[in-house]
Every structure is written in structure tokens, then in C-alpha cells.
Amino acid sequence: MKKHFLLLGFLALGFLGFSQQSYTINNETLELETAVEGNLDLLWTIDDGTYRYFVKEKNGNIQELVNTKNTDTRKYQEEYKSVLNALTEGYGVPTDQVNLTLYSLEDFFNTYNATTDLSYNFEPRAKLQTRLGLFGGITNQPLVENPNNASVPLFGLEFEFFEATKLPRHALFFHFRHVLEADDFEYTSTQIAIGYRYRVINKDRFNVYGNLKLVTYDFGNATYTSSLPGVGDYDESFSNIDVPFILGLGADFRVTENGYITFAYHDIYALFSDNSDNFPIDFALGFKMNL
Numbered sequence: 609m610k611k612h613f614l615l616l617g618f619l620a621l622g623f624l625g626f627s628q629q630s631y632t633i634n635n636e637t638l639e640l641e642t643a644v645e646g647n648l649d650l651l652w653t654i655d656d657g658t659y660r661y662f663v664k665e666k667n668g669n670i671q672e673l674v675n676t677k678n679t680d681t682r683k684y685q686e687e688y689k690s691v692l693n694a695l696t697e698g699y700g701v702p703t704d705q706v707n708l709t710l711y712s713l714e715d716f717f718n719t720y721n722a723t724t725d726l727s728y729n730f731e732p733r734a735k736l737q738t739r740l741g742l743f744g745g746i747t748n749q750p751l752v753e754n755p756n757n758a759s760v761p762l763f764g765l766e767f768e769f770f771e772a773t774k775l776p777r778h779a780l781f782f783h784f785r786h787v788l789e790a791d792d793f794e795y796t797s798t799q800i801a802i803g804y805r806y807r808v809i810n811k812d813r814f815n816v817y818g819n820l821k822l823v824t825y826d827f828g829n830a831t832y833t834s835s836l837p838g839v840g841d842y843d844e845s846f847s848n849i850d851v852p853f854i855l856g857l858g859a860d861f862r863v864t865e866n867g868y869i870t871f872a873y874h875d876i877y878a879l880f881s882d883n884s885d886n887f888p889i890d891f892a893l894g895f896k897m898n899l
Contacts, residue, residue, distance in 0.1 A: 633662065648695060660672065715732075735772045736771055743895075765784050767782045768780070778805070782802060783803060783821065796828050803820055814861045815860050852879070857873045
């Protein structure tokens, strides 16, 4: 058993020896690990539980990347961005979205090294993007029996997320909507849905897509008129989980750097649920923004 512990100890020391190197910076000796190696190297260590990051140039010069807080304004001064801007000036690699974290710095250093060295290869990380949208519109509840074909208001919100680098056309979304009732159609409902979206047209300024609601949870209240003598109108509450595969269409038009006007034609047809005999009316207009 002792031999096993000794063997593991030597292996651990060996790995540490390959991954760390000793540097003297401003009269301070540190054991730093190399996260990115290229025209600019990213070095880092953990010192008393605090992450510290350093940039190493080709000439061997090393500077620490810091983000100190101003004692008067209590605001962070982001000195690390000034250092990175000075070192990468003229190559069009922005620092405004760079955070002082290993993940964010690795992305910046890899981008800069790939920009300045065509032989530099790296695999970009998947970038998960999210959007939040609010919408309102009108519907005749095309998946519900609606004898008078009454149209009623709806409103809701949607949370969408997708991988922007490798799978920009594909997205998953969480959909919440509430439908009001009318005098001649006393049926109100709330729906929470999980769905899949495919962007048939995916441009920078606009995109057009198809929606597929996979799973829905509906609850609400309806007023019915009984054909039985003496019963008349009666209320009934309902709730159910379904896998209806509801088809829909939509389009987003960019109006600001992070904002979109969105148009949607929801609930056109359900593959595995009842559809009413009325022509589907389920239109919504809204605003969506990148988070």
C-alpha cells in the first residue's frame, strides 16, 4: 500500500512539474501555469485562494492583469483591459466584453493569437446565447373547440437559448402564455411549453424559423352550457400535460444591437392533439433581446 501512495505522489509531482514553471515578477517568485501559449501567453496561479493572471510577451516580459477598486468611487478600474489593449493594438480584438476570469481570458488570448498567427490552431468553445422575449396578440384558440370562432387577446414571454458557433440555426425555448376570455367564448387558459426551433433563414439582420412545441402544460377555466334540463351554464377547471407537437412559424428583425422585433404565428396545427374546425388564428407581435 505504501508503494502505491509513493507511486501516486511521484506521478502527481511529475504532472505538476510539466504544468507549472517558476517565474520572478517584481521580486516575487511564483509558480505559474500556462493556459494559452502563442504570440501572447496567458499564465495563472491561485495565491491564498485568489486567482491571479499574467500576460507574457514574446520578449519574455510579464505583466500582471489586475482589476483594482477605486477607494473613492468604489468602482473597479479594469486596468487589465488597458494592458491588453496596449499589447494588441491594431489587430481589432476588442476587450470591452473581456472579464478577468480564466474562461474569458482564454477566449481573448486564443482569438488574438489566431489573428496574428495563421498557423495558430485552437478549437473555439461553444458559446451559449440566450434571448428573452415579451409578446402579445390575438388567437381563436385553434386547438380548442370554439363554436363561435371568437378571437381573444393573449400575452406571454419566451426564453430561448442556442449555441451560436456550431449550431446557430437550432434553438430550444421555454414558452409561457396566457389567453383571456370573451363574452361569447368564456374560456381562459395558461400554457407553459418546451419547444424546438429551426431557423430556415439565419441572417445577421433577420431570421425566419419554424417552431415545434414538444411538451405543454395547460391549465385554466371554462364555462359550458349543458343540454340537460335545469342545468344551464356551469364552470369547469382543467389542467393537463400533453405532448402535442404543435407547429408554428416566426421571424425576428434586428432593430438595435441586442434587440429584435418579433412576429409569430403560433399553434397552426398539432400533430398529436385535437384541432378545431376553425381556420387557425394565433398571431403575436413582440420584442426580444439578447441577454
